[in-house]
Amino acid sequence: DPRGIELVEESKYGERALGFVTVASAIFHFRDTGGTHALPDDQNYLLVTVDGWPLDAGRGPGGRFTNAVTPAPATRPAAATLQTGIHPLRTRVLFDDDALGWNYLTMAEVLANEGYATGAFVGATELAASSGLDQGFRTYSDEMFYGGLLHLNLLGHLLDGFQQPRTDDAVVDGFAAWMEEKRDLPFYAWVHLREGDAALDRVLALIEPLQDETMIAVVGTHGPGEGLSEEAIRVPLSLHVPGRPAPTIDAQVRLMDVPAAAFTFLGMEGPQTEGVDLGGYLDGTRKATVGCTLVGRDGAGAPLLAVRNNGM
Numbered sequence: 001d002p003r004g005i006e007l008v009e010e011s012k013y014g015e016r017a018l019g020f021v022t023v024a025s026a027i028f029h030f031r032d033t034g035g036t037h038a039l040p041d042d043q044n045y046l047l048v049t050v051d052g053w054p055l056d057a058g059r060g061p062g063g064r065f066t067n068a069v070t071p072a073p074a075t076r077p078a079a080a081t082l083q084t085g086i087h088p089l090r091t092r093v094l095f096d097d098d099a100l101g102w103n104y105l106t107m108a109e110v111l112a113n114e115g116y117a118t119g120a121f122v123g124a125t126e127l128a129a130s131s132g133l134d135q136g137f138r139t140y141s142d143e144m145f146y147g148g149l150l151h152l153n154l155l156g157h158l159l160d161g162f163q164q165p166r167t168d169d170a171v172v173d174g175f176a177a178w179m180e181e182k183r184d185l186p187f188y189a190w191v192h193l194r195e196g197d198a199a200l201d202r203v204l205a206l207i208e209p210l211q212d213e214t215m216i217a218v219v220g221t222h223g224p225g226e227g228l229s230e231e232a233i234r235v236p237l238s239l240h241v242p243g244r245p246a247p248t249i250d251a252q253v254r255l256m257d258v259p260a261a262a263f264t265f266l267g268m269e270g271p272q273t274e275g276v277d278l279g280g281y282l283d284g285t286r287k288a289t290v291g292c293t294l295v296g297r298d299g300a301g302a303p304l305l306a307v308r309n310n311g312m
């Protein structure tokens with residue numbers, strides 16, 4: 001009976017798949033997720049990103065930048081800029097269908113090499129493991145369909161096409177569980193939300209006991225507008241740096257400036273970035289606006305290029 005042969009073959013494949021899942025789960029359970037090899041007095045960095053945030057919706061501890069711009073108003077390019085400190089024209093991550101190449105050094109890679117615990121918790125399909133943004137994260141929680149198996153980055157890349165977005169609550173649940181394990185170790189955590197609001201409040205409540213030893217950046221990846229409109233490129237940005245003032249800053253800054261501030265706060269010489277240290281704006285030692293080249297698409301998908309400086 002041909003159908004009987006097919007059933008036997010399916011059974012064999014099923015047994016093999018089950019064995020693979022069992023081995024993969026064991027590897028995942030006993031993996032080193034970092035943090036124990038960092039210096040005890042190393043401080044922490046938390047990056048929270050939110051999609052489609054209007055400028056007046058942003059909130060977070062620390063100083064508020066009223067003229068922060070994203071060089072490319074889309075989820076993946078903005079995230080790549082925040083991980084590398086490099087403009088999208090150099091990383092070639094211009095749109096949501098471009099992947100970050102492995103030849104670019106990310107902040108997570110630098111900190112993981114320093115022994116930090118590095119964890120990312122994302123729910124947007126644009127940020128699945130195949131985006132290349134998993135580089136350096138010992139925990140990359142993008143399990144939008146296949147659950148914990150996608151913590152294994154290889155499976156995340158293979159099964160990326162089957163993934164679906166998950167809720168902000170599920171993202172924060174993953175971050176909360178990770179924090180229970182890592183709160184006493186130096187860490188770099190990235191939490192990406194698709195809406196913000198109540199989920200952001202949960203994230204900030206989780207980190208509040210560690211605010212005196214944690215730099216916290218809360219930033220929008222892009223606004224709700226289209227193309228390179230003001231509503232698309234201007235994003236909320238707040239920055240909490242322990243021991244520094246929390247003023248309102250009107251000078252224009254860019255997303256690639258955030259990693260430079262983090263490396264300065266952590267006392268590290270990071271990779272060559274295109275950013276300036278935002279901490280100088282908090283204590284008044286830096287006041288100048290910083291120009292930014294902008295890359296995007298119009299409603300028909302045609303590429304757009306612009307420059308914004310001094311509010312123009």
